Amino acid sequence: MSAEAARRAFAPNWPARLGLLALALYALYAAAQLDVTFARLMIGFGEAGRFLGRMVPPNFARWELLAEGMLESLQIAFIASAVGIALSFPVALLAARNLMPWWISGPARGFIGLCRSLHYVIVAILFVKAIGFGALAGVCALVVASIGFIAKLFAEAIEEISPRQVEAVRATGAGFVAVLLYGVLPQVASRFVGFCIYQVDSNLRNSTMVGIVGAGGIGGTLFAAFKRFDYDFVAAILIVIIALIFAAELVATRVRAALQ
């Protein structure tokens, strides 16, 4: 660095500027590729006004259909969370590299990666084709998603524990189960509960969506209403979904505080 550049308090950062320029050029190129033009956006915003106009007032006339779908979504979320938590606990133990030899943790980590990499709606499609339409497919899809999330984070949490307590318990001659119960789990239990609460919350959100591919819940009703241009009913469904998500967030905060 020359003496002059060192004297300047705010020297220009040319690589960063070039990077930003490249990003801007890419954005233009990609917009052209995707046929996203200014004129089209303007037409779209005009349409948005009409679209919103047809959404008000929300139409709650078919509230029975709405309630039925929401209850099914809740059921999917609860069952998927319970099964997902129950399954991700052993999977995470198997995947923790400080507890298991590599030939167990490797495949377990691969399994978790597989669960994580596909979007839950795609997993739901596969289950719908495999086991038919209905709530069961949604439950299975969200179980897979839950394992992908909880088991990954829980395995990482186990890998971060302090080895001292484990060693102390082991030094007393404790077997594997005792080491797990008294050396490992007390260190990670609260984090596990945290991951579980988070996943229950996202299962609730996602259970309202799996219906789009026929896996049960309110999503199917929502998609059908969209297809039939019943935008006032769509607005009603969206209001209920958002209210549910808000309520779930409030409950999750209280539960987290109580379980600390």
Added chain:
Amino acid sequence: MSDGVAVRRDPAAPLLREWTRFTPRQRLARFAIWLGIVAALVWSVRTIEIIPEFLADAPEQMADLLIRMWPPDLRYYPDAVHAALVETIHIATLGTILCFAFAVPIALLASRIITPVPALNAFAQLLLVSSRSVNTLVWALVFVAIFGPGAAAGVMAVAFRSIGFVGKLLAEALDETANGPIEALRASGAPWGAVMLKGYWPQVQPAFWGIALFRWDINVRESAVLGLVGAGGIGVVLDDALNFFQWDRAATVLLAIFAVVILAEIVVTRIRARLI
């Protein structure tokens, strides 16, 4: 005060008290939560509509599905999958870039340090929460209704969904900045723009790039399903293959999505290690 009386009566009383981890109130709250969880679960299991026949032959159907998928029709990749895959990545990236155009101003409004007006903070928070509580697929449905089917709807859906996430994290990063450099700049008479650019920006820059990369990674995953509701990308190809029961082609698409998701994660980890 009753404690003081008790101590005078029997000096050993505090030692004899039994130690409990939770107060009765906390215990009651915990019990109520467990009861609630069990009740919700029992209700769900007893009332959910599951057709037993479907459950019984699920393993058989699963095996059938996998047999139909194998081997994947890899010749289909250059024909249709590749272009759709590139489109998916364009949607995710352009959506992420576009989301920052909305999210940065809203984050500035939401940050209590930069905008010391509680009403504006609350308004910005409302915008962020409403963006986050609508799923990407719902945003996609909305934008398909507005823009018509195609990638434009996908880009907007990705962008609108990301605003809440990015804006929230960015506002938190802004709220955590140290005040020293800001005050120094203000004392030197720097205008608002200079304070932003030379005071706040260097402090939030690592968080900014971290958030951007994290969200891009999520968006690559999410934009793979946008096509199911007609918002462009590889989901359209997947939907076509599924509707025609071309399972070997569907398998190719799934493999492509899988590869891209893993690749995106590797790219993000690499860039993050270099930038931050």
